[in-house]
Amino acid sequence: MAQNSDFLRGHTETIILRLLTEKDSYGYEISKNIVDSGQGLVDIKDATIYTAFRRMENDGLLATYWGDGVGGARRRYYAITEKGRRLYAEKKEEWTKLKSILDYLIIGSDKNV
Amino acid sequence: MAQNSDFLRGHTETIILRLLTEKDSYGYEISKNIVDSGQGLVDIKDATIYTAFRRMENDGLLATYWGDGVGGARRRYYAITEKGRRLYAEKKEEWTKLKSILDYLIIGSDKNV
DNA sequence: TGGAATAGATAATGATATTATGTATATAAA
């Protein structure tokens, strides 16, 4: 198992949503994007992205359309929906709150972060 | 299902370890402790604590002994081991790193945290 | 022609948090 798989739980969708707020994208690109930003600590697998996509599409967070396959196989593009944007805003809020609580619970009283 | 169960994934053990670095404790107390600090956002269930205890004891992170049951049933106390302390130190480090990466991935370029 | 990079898909597996339920003790209220 990858090192920090559990830490990503519940954040995967939020991260995908955020990337899609900037522009429509497709699985492979998003996967690379995350790994590149992850500095070796965060490493979401392709398969995880695709299963997340399907889940999120079923939930109405994403809309999809086929694009062209420039330099490779066909691309399935994903766009964030209004519902997706609202959820992203909520999750973003939640993260900032949760972060301070976890800071307290994990680091403790000596807040020399 | 509870709201933020996924956010806690991978942090539960770290939180328990941290509380045990301060003093030996038992399931019920730890459970209450976490919920009280959780501000309604973090809510680790009793059963989660107990299953984590057993896992961590098997991993040699905790040692256990029976205490007295003052005002209730008997208490099983847990103490953190050296191995547990080392793991806690690692996890604490990991959290601070992960936090900044997730900040970038979730909040994005507009770092108005 | 064959390998590498790109791109998508899914079944099976695994880890862990939750739900549901059960046991047991002590104290205070009725």
Place this chain on the structure above:
DNA sequence: TTTATATACATAATATCATTATCTATTCCA
């Protein structure tokens, strides 16, 4: 004395979601 409540531990069953392992397909380049 019965009952409710708080304390305390335990575990089987379930759910969720990330990973592993595979598979298919296309394009470019050597």
